Amino acid sequence: MPLETVVLEHLPASHAVHLALFRHVKNAAFLHQQLLHRNADFEYAFVDASVLVSRRQLLSTVFKAVLAAVNGTLKTPNVHSEIVTSLSASNNIADAYRRFGISPSTKDLAVVKVTFPTDSSPEPPSSDKIWQHLQTNVQGDAVDATDDNIGAVTDVAKVRKYYKLNGLNWVEAIQDEKERRTEMEMLILGAMALRGV
Secondary structure, three states: OOOOEOOOOOOEEEEEEEEEEEOOOOOOHHHHHHOOOOOHHOOEEEEEEHOOHHHHHHHHHHHHHHHHHHOOOOOOHHHHHHHHHHHOOOHHHHHHHHHHHOOOOOOEEEEEEEOOOOOOOOOOOOHHHHHHHHHHHOOOEEEEEOHHHOOOOHHHHHHHHHHOOOOOOHHHOOOHHHHHHHHHHHHHHHHHHHHOO
């Protein structure tokens, strides 16, 4: 099952993080509508995978969002919307949704589901139940959320624009693709960490 349960250190054991990656998504418009209509069955972080350069970038934003949820410092309605906005290097929430969240034209989709006990749902959904829901509702090819699979769908031009990395000649000069991607990842993580400071 390509839905992975990720353990992030220093987060409460009560909070489970589930992660999936879908390629060639055919029903992004439908999924986008579910979010706009605040359909509780679609309480996920739907991230346009073309703006991701690595798994670490995604897990960093998940960590930051879950920490905000645990500490009661969310700036958005829930932990899933916080994951999407935490990818941004700016504090403009609407801009973050538009750039990093799902849109009707999204082709590759990273999906994050954070589960934890609540008053209305003391038993959070199991990973099997989450996977069944995703399989039923996301029309795309599920692949493992590895750096290679994420890297295969990265839109480097878009990433450079959103994180203001254009014109960094020293990054462009790096010949080794893997090394260049690592440098970009570090710059992006730094931009995300400095947001709102």
